[in-house]
Amino acid sequence: MKWKRDGEFQSLRSRLTAKLHAMLERAFPERRLFLRSEEETRFIRLKPETQLVAWTGSVLVVGWTIIATAILLMDSIGAGNFRAQAQRDQLAYEQRLNDLSAERDARALEAIAAHERFSAALEQISIMQSQLLLVEEKRRELERGLETVQATLRDTMRAREDALERLANLEAEGGDTGQTVVSSDATGTVDLLSTALAETAAQRDQIAEDAAFAITQAEELELELRLQQERNDQIFRQLEEAMLVSVEPLDRMFRAAGMNPDRLIDQVRQGYSGTGGPLTPIQFSTRGEEPDPDALRANAILTAMDRINLYRIAAEKVPFSMPVRSNFRFTSGFGPRWGRLHAGTDFAGPIGTPIYATADGVVSHAGWSSGYGRLIKIQHDFGIETRYAHLNSMDVRVGQRVSRGDRIGAMGNSGRSTGPHLHYEVRESGDPVNPMNYIRAGQDVF
Structure with a gap:
């Protein structure tokens, strides 16, 4: 029985093999390759199975070639797009940086002009204050002089009354000569004092008019100074916003590269330790008072401009491109490759x-x-x-x-x-x- 089952299995396998061979024969008929030389002719038999293996291998090679070529083309296209996008981003940011630099320079010129106008206004106010002080001092001197004249006039009036009283006594005694002398002296003294008093009153009125004009001028200068202060405040705000927009991208760039911007700026400043120039902080004499807020804001803007300049120097020395x-x-x-660090x-x-x-x-x-x-x-x-x-x-x-x-x-x-x-x-x-x-x-x- 076992021998019989083995025979049936062999017969079934033979039939399957024959059918498979027949199918391959239809798709890949047997071929012969003749190799002829001068002495003899030989041929190589290509069975259907051999042709199937060769065809499968060729299909696999062609498919692998197509896939590898597609991958390379995709990588090349992706790299080209990345590079083109990087160049466009670079040009856009350079243009934006140039625009910000031009705006920063314009705002710096406006700040300098505003500071000059502010200084001129302060100088005018100082001159007006000095004039007011001189006018006030002169008015006080004239008041003191007027008080002296009034005291002298009172003494003269008392002397006149005394003279008149003596004259009356002399008249009672019957003499005319003394009356003539005393009357002449008293009249001359009164005229002199009256003239001096009139001149003093005129000077007092002129001083009052000058003081009123000076006060009006001071009020007008104060109004102009307040308007100028508002314009300066607007300019300062625009400059501060421009500095913020310029500094933040540079600060983020260095932090993204793993660098400490503050320490980096200190190192650059040590290498470029020159003093003076347009970014030198503005110095004002406070005379023991609190610092001027405008001067503090101007110095803060100059400090930000100096930081941008130091960032520019540092960026040239760090491999960002x-x-x-x-x-x-x-x-x-970068990273591990084949068990080693690339x-x-x-x-x-x-x-x-x-x-x-x-x-x-x-x-x-x-x-x-x-x-x-x-x-x-x-x-x-x-x-x-x-x-x-x-x-x-x-x-x-x-x-x-x-x-x-x-x-x-x-x-x-x-x-x-x-x-x-x-x-x-x-x-x-x-x-x-x-x-x-x-x-x-x-x-x-x-």
């Missing part, structure tokens, strides 16, 4: 693609370096170093000072490289960090 400006694609990012970012492109310095600095290495191939190292401020590896050519030398955007070499395939690309690294105090942290932080500014 892209090392490649032509079309490229990202092939490998310490940079790879930008793939044609051999000869220009490579640019991403920040101001000094070239510390320009030559061959084992797996890096042709390598350029640039030392920047704040303990930052950038590396550009696998280059095809180098356009700088050791000790050369470069600026952000200067061409330093061309993309290549030197060293341990599987294809033309740039291996770009950023190191802080010798430790590698993700270069994209700086590039992303600078996208909104550069």
Whole structure:
């Protein structure tokens, strides 16, 4: 029985094999390849099964090729769109930064003009106050003189009464000579005092008129000063808003890159410690009083302008820009790769693609370096170093000072490289960090 079941199974398998072979024969009929030489002719038999395997392998290879090509095209298109968007963002922000700079300069000129008008008004008020003090002092002197004249007049009137009384006594005694002498002296004295009193009254009236005119002028100057103060306040508000709009994006950019803006500003200020110039704080003599609020606001605006200037200097020394400006694609990012740390970012492109310095600095290495191939190292401020590896050519030398955007070499395939690309690294105090942290932080500014 067992032998019989085995026979049936073998017969069934044979029939299935025959049917499958017949189907393959219809799709892939047996073919022969003849190989003819001078001496003999041979042929190779291609069974349907062999043709099926070859056809399947060809389909798989073609499918894999199509999928890989589609992936590469998508990566290339995505990288091109990313680069174009980054360039558009950079141009837009540069335009906005230029507009803000022009507005800042205009507001600074308006603030300086307002400060000059304010100083002129203060000077005029000071002159008017001095004149008022002089007029008040002169009025007091005239009052004291008038009191003296009045006292003298009273004494003269008493003397006149005494003289008249003596004259009456002399008349009673019968003499005319004494009466004539006394009357003549008393009349001359009274006339002299009356004239002096009239002149003093006229001077007093003129002083009163001058004082009233001075008070009117002071009121008009006070009104003009109040209007000027309102205009200054509006200018100050516009300047403060412009400074806020200018400083905040720069502050966010440095924080996004993992840097402390305050410490960064202190380091830049130590390197640029010159004094004087248009951003010097305004100094006013307070004479022991509270500082002028307008002077404090003006100094705060100048401080913000100085901070923007220091930010600009610092931004030139930090690698915020892209090392490649032509079309490229990202092939490998920062992080673990094949069990080791990939310490940079790879930008793939044609051999000869220009490579640019991403920040101001000094070239510390320009030559061959084992797996890096042709390598350029640039030392920047704040303990930052950038590396550009696998280059095809180098356009700088050791000790050369470069600026952000200067061409330093061309993309290549030197060293341990599987294809033309740039291996770009950023190191802080010798430790590698993700270069994209700086590039992303600078996208909104550069």
